[in-house]
Amino acid sequence: MKTESRPEHFGSPSLLGSLLRRLHIDIPLFLALLLAALLSLVILYSAGSQETDILIRQGARMGLAFGLMAVLAHVNPNQFKRYSAILFGMGIFLLVAVLIMGQIGKGAQRWLDLGFFRFQPSEMIKITTPMMLAWFVADQPLPPKLGQLLIASLLILLPTLLIAVQPDLGTAILVASSGAGVLFFAGLSWRIMLSIIVILTSLTPILWHFMRGYQRDRVLTFLNPEADPLGRGYHIIQSKIAIGSGGIYGKGWLNSTQSELDFLPESSTDFIFAVFAEEFGLIGCVGLLVLYLLIIARCLYIASQAQDTYSRLLASSLGFTFFVYVFVNIGMVVGVLPVVGVPLPLISYGGTSIVTLLAGFGILMSIHTHKKRL
Amino acid sequence: MSPIYSVRDNTLENRLFLERIIAAFLVIILLTIALTVRLVYLQIVGHEHYASMAKSNSVKIVPLTPTRGLIYDTKGRVLAENTASYSLELIPEQIENLDDTLAKLQVLLAIPNEKIEQFQKTRKRQKRFASSSLLLNMNDEELAKFAVVRPYFPGVDIHTQMVRNYPYAELTAHVIGYVGRINEAEMKILPMSEYRGSTHIGKLGIESSYETVLHGKTGYAEIETNVQARSLNTLNEVNPEPGANLYLALDIELQKIAYDALENFNGAVVAIDIKTGGVLTFVSRPGFDPNPFVVGISNEAYQALQSSDNQPLYNRALRGLYPPGSTFKPFVALAGLENEVINGQQKLFCPGYYQLPGVPHKYRDWRKGGHGSVNLHEAITQSCDVYFYRLAGSLGIDNIYNFVKKFGFGEKTGIDLDGEKLGLLPSRDWKAKQKNRAWYPGETLITGIGQGYLQVTPLQLATATATLANHGNVVTPFLVEKMVAAHETKPGPEVHKGVIPLKPDNINQIINAMVGVIHSEHGTAKSIGHAIPYQIAGKTGTAQVFNIKQNAKYNEHDIDFKLRDHALFISFAPAADPMIAVAVIAENGGHGGSVAAPIAAKVIKHYLKDFHFEQP
Known part of the structure; x- marks a missing residue:
């Protein structure tokens, strides 16, 4: 139970190292996350017109997020398992509440106003959905049976649809993939996965029918951005110009003309990768991708070392979803995926996504640092 | 560990899971390489192209x-x-x-x-x-x-x-509507490049229906x-x-006269130019001040408007649903003549009530002692209910429905405003579908006097009256007469004209009877017919807000104001060559003849005061 009884297991017995272990912090993961957070502040300073205000605000959010990570890392993973279903139920309840309040308030609403801060239930459900599925699937021997799969699909569809109608397509994709990730790691047979993909592809025309006008526009613009340069194609064109003009070595820190001249919209939120690519070039981009890969690799390693099915599935799914996050954002900024409104994880400006992300990493650390010795 | 683990094949599970971890990581590596390839394409292959684009990008749009x-109104006054x-x-x-x-x-x-x-x-x-x-x-x-x-x-x-x-x-709030700040939902559906610099958008009325123009x-x-x-x-x-x-087409002066004429009554006044279909007045009282909505109305002020008993935000002229009462009778009478169920001279006896054979229920006339023996002309001028019970009974609901529908009851008039209500013209089919019941003969009778399921909007009533006055040439109401842009002037909305085939003798009989309502000794609205150089044709109506119990005594002074009947009046003038049609509804006004008719008369007299007529 107690990990500090074998400190040599973790390498150098520095003072900081032993403190972090006492706190149930996984050092490689923590260092990678810290590096990403520092990188975020560096880019934000440039993307946000060199306003220190933005840095202070984002720094405060990061502090809060790292704090939450430390707290969750301390919790025994059995507790997560025990409360999985209750937390998921609460999340669904809040999603429905937001939906109803949005209808009363005439217009889209994603958050609940709790007075001192705005809470987005869709953020909470990003973590509770894989928790719920891992709990549900781990109950029976793996791989899951057909009946289980049907129920599991409903458990994924329910939050996904509730978020998709908000409408927040980006978050809906992340929630769906976090649930699907659990099923994949639980050993869902390749044949079933293939048939689901075939069915989903054939459903595309029907999905198109139900899409809102602006969502259709986004897909059409993605297919041909030059058709509407002042309107919806603007983001993608400007973003490609920023990235392309960066070249191999980049223009250097604070030298992004595209964001500085205000051509690149949302340069500090969803499109921050374009600023990064313009300033640090291909070398910087590959470096950032490697950092992301290291984080993901560590997550999957933690999953492979986990001792019970629930922990394994949850850890691997959280790592996998983190990659989906990265892929969807960078994919849209470089113009290979439609614009769906997903921030670049750990780097983009904004409070809700970094808090949820680090909460997820806190759970991963908890799984890794609470192992029973066999 | 939970006991269930003992039945699991742990080695198999472990192997499967490790397989999946490796598979997932391979996919992740592959997709990351794909992103890298794309970056290479943009940053090495396309670098020169994008770099030159970035340079020319020092120009900001x-x-x-x-x-x-x-x-503007029809006389060029700014609204x-x-x-x-x-x-x-x-x-x-x-x-x-x-x-x-x-x-x-x-x-x-x-x-x-x-x-x-x-x-x-x-x-x-x-x-x-x-x-x-x-x-x-x-x-x-x-x-x-x-x-x-x-x-x-x-x-x-x-x-x-x-x-x-x-x-x-408040005089124009229900016509012009107002603009307000573009909200998040609107932002998503608006054409982005068109609204890049705009902050406001039409939310209601003309401002909304003509937003693009x-x-x-x-x-x-x-x-x-x-x-x-x-x-x-x-x-x-x-x-x-x-x-x-x-x-x-609206005349703001006439609009004000109509609005003021309603005094303290809630209600609506719609006046239509019969020749063109232009809407001359479109009053829904009470109105509200739209100006606070432009800068953003405070929550308290909005709540006050919403919770007010008089419902100032409710567009009565466009969306208010009322039983037409006796104002429906000219249309039923015309249906009787056109279907050759009656002729104008035939007299029917009115004892003050009517009973269907074999049914004890008494369908009462508004005049307790009855009207005695009346022909069509007298039935309309005195608004005899029993005559119309019998006429409706012999016509049957199918004939009434098929004929009256042509005047636009139960359908949108097609005015250039959004949110118009359909009203309700009941039919056998409608009842079967909506209520899952057969149509009863008694329901035909009360439809004949404009009660029962029947519901009309003030705008529909005015439009139908204009079509009647126009001898069956259908009038489509519209508000915008012309749109004047920098380089071209366009007419208002396209108006679809139709013609209801009517025998001239029949429609003239009806119009004469409607003139009698105002200009004959027993007419129900004779008070408004004095000292004018032309004749007004009209019909009074009183719509029940609730049903009077059989044989119960009915004294309007004893009844709570909110339960008092609605007063209605439809009219057009000059009867010989109609120019303006007016429909008035005064909620809880009591009698059409004494309350609603004088309001219509004010509008008509003001509108026609500048025209010269030879004394009839």
Whole structure:
């Protein structure tokens, strides 16, 4: 139970190292996350017109997020398992509440106003959905049976649809993939996965029918951005110009003309990768991708070392979803995926996504640092 | 560990899971390589191309917002205008000592501390070299005070902004509607490039239904900027095209007369130019002041409007549903003549009630003793219910429905406003579908006197009256007469005309009877027929708000005001060559003849006062 009884297991017995272990912090993961957070502040300073205000605000959010990570890392993973279903139920309840309040308030609403801060239930459900599925699937021997799969699909569809109608397509994709990730790691047979993909592809025309006008526009613009340069194609064109003009070595820190001249919209939120690519070039981009890969690799390693099915599935799914996050954002900024409104994880400006992300990493650390010795 | 683990094949599970981890990581590596390939393509292969594009990108495109079109009445009086609103704007980067400047301005213009704090907050959210406003809606005194010292305040300036204003306020609220700030949901569906610089959009009424015409076309300016995003000079400008000015058929003077004539009654007055279909007055009382909606109405003020018993936000003329009562009788009478169920001379006896054979229920006449023996003309002028019970009974609901439908009952009139209600013209089919019941003969009788399921909007009633006055040539009502843009003038909405085939003798009999309502000794609205050089044709109506119990005594003074009958009146004039049709509904007005008819008469008399008529 107690990990500090074998400190040599973790390498150098520095003072900081032993403190972090006492706190149930996984050092490689923590260092990678810290590096990403520092990188975020560096880019934000440039993307946000060199306003220190933005840095202070984002720094405060990061502090809060790292704090939450430390707290969750301390919790025994059995507790997560025990409360999985209750937390998921609460999340669904809040999603429905937001939906109803949005209808009363005439217009889209994603958050609940709790007075001192705005809470987005869709953020909470990003973590509770894989928790719920891992709990549900781990109950029976793996791989899951057909009946289980049907129920599991409903458990994924329910939050996904509730978020998709908000409408927040980006978050809906992340929630769906976090649930699907659990099923994949639980050993869902390749044949079933293939048939689901075939069915989903054939459903595309029907999905198109139900899409809102602006969502259709986004897909059409993605297919041909030059058709509407002042309107919806603007983001993608400007973003490609920023990235392309960066070249191999980049223009250097604070030298992004595209964001500085205000051509690149949302340069500090969803499109921050374009600023990064313009300033640090291909070398910087590959470096950032490697950092992301290291984080993901560590997550999957933690999953492979986990001792019970629930922990394994949850850890691997959280790592996998983190990659989906990265892929969807960078994919849209470089113009290979439609614009769906997903921030670049750990780097983009904004409070809700970094808090949820680090909460997820806190759970991963908890799984890794609470192992029973066999 | 839980006991269930013992039945699991742990080695199998472990192997499966490790397989999946490896598979997932391989997929992740592959997709990351794909992203890298794309980056190589953009940053190495396409680098030169994008770098040159980035250079030419020092030209910034800013939208130039078009001026919203104005709305005039038929005589060119402004109903919706854009008035200038002045604000004090500061560009912090151009001010040497901001705190000092703020302190000086605070003393000069007596600015409260909260506004300074508000400014500091918005300033921090702004882009560099963009202005933030310190004072909004400056008055003349503030403007003059600042104008004197302006040279001493570099980086501080007065900006002019156009704000929509409705000078006639509650008089036009239900016609013109209002504009309001574009909200999040609208932002998503609006064409982005067109609304890039706009802050407001039509939310209701003409402002909403003619949004695209009124808005105009957004232009843009290409501005050269330096690395600090500071504007240097304008290279090229494509001017915005201002929105078209709309001229309505509505006469605001007549509108005011109708609005005032309703006095304290809630209700609606709709007047239509019979020859064209132009809507001359479109009154729904009470109205509301639309101006607060433009700048953003406070929550309390909005709640007060919403919860008011008089429902000022409710457009009665367009969406109010009322039983037409006896105003429906001319249409039923015409159905009787056209279907050859009756002839005009045939007399029927009215004992004050009517009974269907074998049914004890007494269908009562409004006059307790009855009207005695009456022909069609007398039945209309005196509004005899029993005559119409019998006529409706012999026509049957199918004939009534098929004929009256042609006048537009139960259908939208097609006016150029959104949100019109359908009303309800009941039929056998409708009842089978909606109520899952057969149609009862008794329901035909009460439909014959404009009660029962029947529901009409004031606009429908006025339109049907105009079509009647027009001898069956269908009139489609419209508000916008013409749209005047910079280069061209377009007519209002396309009007679909139709003709209801009617025998001239039949329609003339009906019109004569409607003249009798005003100009004969026993007419129910004879009080309005004095001292005019032309004749008015009309029909009174009283619509029951609730059903009177069988044999119960009915005294309107004993009844709570809100339960009193609605007073209705339809009319057109001059009867010989009709020009204007008016429908009036005064909620809880009691009698059509004494309350609603004088309101219509005021509108008609005012409209026709400038025309010359030979004494009949």
